[in-house]
Amino acid sequence: MTPLSELYQQVILDHNSHPQNFHKLENADGSAEGYNPLCGDEIHIYLKMEGEKIQDIGFLGSGCAISKASTSIMTASIKGKTKAEAKVIFQKFIKMITSPLEDSSPDPDLGKLSVFKGVREFPTRIKCASLAWHTLQAALENKNKTVTTEEESDPHG
Amino acid sequence: MKILDIEKIRADFPILRQSIRGRSLVYLDNAATSQKPRSVIEAIGSYYSEQNANVHRGVHYLSEKATEEVENVRVRVKKFIKAQDHREVIFVRGTTEAINLVAQSYGRAHLQAGDEVMITEMEHHSNIVPWQIVCEEKGARLKVAPIDDAGDLELDLLESLFSKRTRLVALSHISNVLGTINPVKKVIEMAHRYQVPVLIDGAQAVPHMNIDVQDLDCDFYAFSGHKMYGPTGIGVLYGKRGLLEAMPPYQGGGDMIRKVTFEGTEYNDLPYKFEAGTPHIAGIIGLGAAVDYIQGMGLEKIAAHENELLQDATQALQKISGVEIIGKARDRACVLSFVMEGVHPHDVGTIIDQEGVAIRVGHHCAMPLMKRLGVPATARASFAVYNSHEDIQALVHGLRKVREVFGC
Incomplete structure (x- = not known):
């Protein structure tokens, strides 16, 4: 596969044109807005919690194929997970998209999220893929502010 | 042919x-930055390998030579934009610094609470934010002239925004997004009917069209070297001499002074009053080579x-x-x-x-x-x-x- 076809895999293109959980949640008990000033990606994530568990998640927004597909696949991956489980996946995902090229096997726990492995060959697009996750973290903390890709929160911190 | x-x-x-x-x-x-011809690259290289010295203060050969080169480029830039006087050519870091200079010097001296600065909807952030900063400090307001769906300025609406409180108009000559060539001469004529000076952001225009600041009758014209085949980190603010002379300095330091005591400082004449510190000498020399390159074609x-x-x-x-x-x-x-x-x-x-x-x-x-x-x-x-x-x-x-x- 060329770097380009690895970046724009069919799964990513499908999620871009038909995103999952692409709706607002009424009575959400956590929400946050994410913004990537570099390319103008904007997403809004809504959460419905049941104790520690993410019972439901939805999102709205506009952005490039990578950011939209990343948000879509993320919502599908973490629905039903606990906060702590979501955080672990977050860390593994960020590690995958930022690790050196020779380190080529993504964590099996990432499942479908491993389609974003090709992003690391495109340093300018890493923020597009990570925006959803930083916004999710803010929504889990129910921060009433916009997170941007320019203030990367440390997933390990 | x-x-x-x-x-x-x-x-x-x-x-x-x-x-x-x-x-x-x-x-x-190229609207972000143009590439550089060999003549520009070599001019910068030969300054550092053969002429490097500080300007305006040394009595030795190299310093005299570097000073001569810098002042020679000032005269070439004056001719390039058809300014009346070489002292109207101020070397700055680029268009952004040129606009900030006018906002901080002219703007701070002239704006009062309730005054207005007019810009347009198609401006680059560098022709928005410097005005917001000074407007906020002074309690002045930003008025934004609209464009139509094609990307042309709506001149009638622009004219309707003039008021007794309008102190300055700042607009781009060519939009970096739409490519619109604005009818700046008309806007300048209009503004002058209301006794309002005009700054033109010429960053996108200078590499593409002949600029005649006297014919335009603009009060300030700002542009960058790196978009016109020259180096980064160097640009020009043109200003009408009378306006520049009346303006307070933008930055203090060496070169911009005539006499300094702890009791007070006497500022230097134009253009040096606005050129505090050692200038980007290599950049100025590179800019001169870029002007020659453009004029050669x-x-x-x-x-x-x-x-x-x-x-x-x-x-x-x-x-x-x-x-x-x-x-x-x-x-x-x-x-x-x-x-x-x-x-x-x-x-x-x-x-x-x-x-x-x-x-x-x-x-x-x-x-x-x-x-x-x-x-x-x-x-x-x-x-x-x-x-x-x-x-x-x-x-x-x-x-x-x-x-x-x-x-x-």
């Missing part, structure tokens, strides 16, 4: 010889060639289904913004970069304009004298590749 020998011109630019991702470089991001010929490219690219892009050109102003320079149905500009940029084609995608430092246009971002191809019709074919090929990847 061809307007210019483009192959010969391309040979002047060492960077164009290299391959990017195994393909020869197609550089269409002639701006009429450059504009004619670029206009051909614009016509060619416009037609070629219109043939690709799903591509919409953003900016259809009556009078346009060689900046072509577009969007592709169903594909975000960021994805367009990544895919055609793989084909060796460099364009800019994003908001182009004009977020309020993006909002006005109703798009989050655009893709932008912008041309320079060394671009060819083959470059446009490469762009078209790249855009077809985008459609292929996205299956649309």
Whole structure:
């Protein structure tokens, strides 16, 4: 596969044109807005919690194929997970998209999220893929502010 | 007959010889920065290897030589923009610093609470934010003249925004997003009827058209070296002598003083009053080489060639289904913004970069304009004298590749 076809895999293109959980949640008990000033990606994530568990998640927004597909696949991956489980996946995902090229096997726990492995060959697009996750973290903390890709929160911190 | 020998011109630019991702470089991001001809690169190199010394203070040979070079470029720039006096040419870091200088010096001295500064909807952030900063400090207001859907200024509406409190108008000569060539002479005439001075952001205009600041009768004109085949970190603020003389200094330091005591300082005359500290000497010398390079080709010929490219690219892009050109102003320079149905500009940029084609995608430092246009971002191809019709074919090929990847 060329770097380009690895970046724009069919799964990513499908999620871009038909995103999952692409709706607002009424009575959400956590929400946050994410913004990537570099390319103008904007997403809004809504959460419905049941104790520690993410019972439901939805999102709205506009952005490039990578950011939209990343948000879509993320919502599908973490629905039903606990906060702590979501955080672990977050860390593994960020590690995958930022690790050196020779380190080529993504964590099996990432499942479908491993389609974003090709992003690391495109340093300018890493923020597009990570925006959803930083916004999710803010929504889990129910921060009433916009997170941007320019203030990367440390997933390990 | 061809307007210019483009192959010969391309040979002047060492960077164009290299391959990017195994393909020869197609550089269409000239509105961000242009490439540099060998004469500019060599002028900078030979300053450092043969003439390096500080200016305006040494009595030794090299210092005299460097001073002479710097002052010689000032005179060449004066002629290039047809200023009346070389003292009206202030060397700054670039257009951004030139605008900040006027905002902080002229703006702070003249603005009071309730006063107004007028800009337009198509301004670059560098012609918005400096005014917001000084307006906030002084309690003044920003008035924004609208554009129509084609990307032309609405001159009647602009005129209706003048009031007794308007203190300055600041607008771009050519929009970096839409390519609109604004009727700046008309706006200047209009503003002067209300006794309001005008600053022109000429960053995009200087490499593409003849500038005559006396004919325009603009009060300030700002531009950058790096968009006109010169180095980064150097630019020019032109200002009418009377205005500059009455303005307080922008920064304090060496060179801008005549006499310093702890009780007070007597400032130097123009242009030095606005050039505190050691200037970017190598940059100034490089800028001089860039002016010579442009004048060697002639701006009429450059504009004619670029206009051909614009016509060619416009037609070629219109043939690709799903591509919409953003900016259809009556009078346009060689900046072509577009969007592709169903594909975000960021994805367009990544895919055609793989084909060796460099364009800019994003908001182009004009977020309020993006909002006005109703798009989050655009893709932008912008041309320079060394671009060819083959470059446009490469762009078209790249855009077809985008459609292929996205299956649309």
